[in-house]
Amino acid sequence: xxxxxxxxxxxxxxxxxxxxxxxxxxxxxxxxxxxxxxxxxxxxxxxxxxxxxxxxxxxxxxxxxxxxxxxxxxxxxxxxxxxxxxxxxxxxxxxxxxxxxxxxxxxxxxxxxx
Amino acid sequence: xxxxxxxxxxxxxxxxxxxxxxxxxxxxxxxxxxxxxxxxxxxxxxxxxxxxxxxxxxxxxxxxxxxxxxxxxxxxxxxxxxxxxxxxxxxxxxxxxxxxxxxxxxxxxxxx
Numbered sequence: 001x002x003x004x005x006x007x008x009x010x011x012x013x014x015x016x017x018x019x020x021x022x023x024x025x026x027x028x029x030x031x032x033x034x035x036x037x038x039x040x041x042x043x044x045x046x047x048x049x050x051x052x053x054x055x056x057x058x059x060x061x062x063x064x065x066x067x068x069x070x071x072x073x074x075x076x077x078x079x080x081x082x083x084x085x086x087x088x089x090x091x092x093x094x095x096x097x098x099x100x101x102x103x104x105x106x107x108x109x110x111x112x113x114x
Numbered sequence: 115x116x117x118x119x120x121x122x123x124x125x126x127x128x129x130x131x132x133x134x135x136x137x138x139x140x141x142x143x144x145x146x147x148x149x150x151x152x153x154x155x156x157x158x159x160x161x162x163x164x165x166x167x168x169x170x171x172x173x174x175x176x177x178x179x180x181x182x183x184x185x186x187x188x189x190x191x192x193x194x195x196x197x198x199x200x201x202x203x204x205x206x207x208x209x210x211x212x213x214x215x216x217x218x219x220x221x222x223x224x225x226x
Contacts (some may be wrong), residue, residue: 105156
């Protein structure tokens with residue numbers, strides 16, 4: 001089945017450690033996105049990529065890094081520089097690369113910093 | 115920056131009743147979308163309404179858009195317990211190099 005796979009679903013990290021969240025899609029979509037969601041909050045954009053080897057910062061990119069070496073993959077690294085990384089992270093993709101269009105979401109990764 | 119603001123933040127109704135959620139936004143849009151999120155899950159796209167459309171229907175969903183007031187509403191008719199979820203509006207400026215901007219959502223609880 002086509003879709004977006006995020007892993008791991010749950011992740012625990014000690015302070016000061018970097019952690020990488022995986023996002024893979026087999027929808028042949030050009031654009032991919034990372035959003036962060038805090039309890040009772042909406043989604044805030046971290047990074048997005050409209051084409052391989054290119055990506056743009058969103059509203060809250062500080063403390064995060066991404067890469068887009070393959071069309072199917074858009075991993076997110078939460079670095080030790082991110083002051084409050086405990087959150088629910090959502091990856092999404094869309095077929096369009098101009099404007100956003102309809103987004104298809106993964107099931108999310110919940111990161112807890114101990 | 116969060117463009118869309120949903121109202122109310124939370125809504126509790128009985129099965130069979132209608133649920134109305136509102137969304138206001140700040141800047142010009144190409145389209146506005148509504149998404150649903152079950153607790154702890156990813157978001158699912160419900161409906162998209164373009165800036166030149168005023169109303170759109172999909173099953174028990176009815177969406178309106180008033181670009182002069184920069185607002186949209188989502189109506190769910192004959193609600194069911196399975197409609198319990200959070201609902202988000204998202205705006206698309208439609209320009210190259212942009213992404214959807216989401217509001218904070220309305221949490222709907224439908225009791226049987």
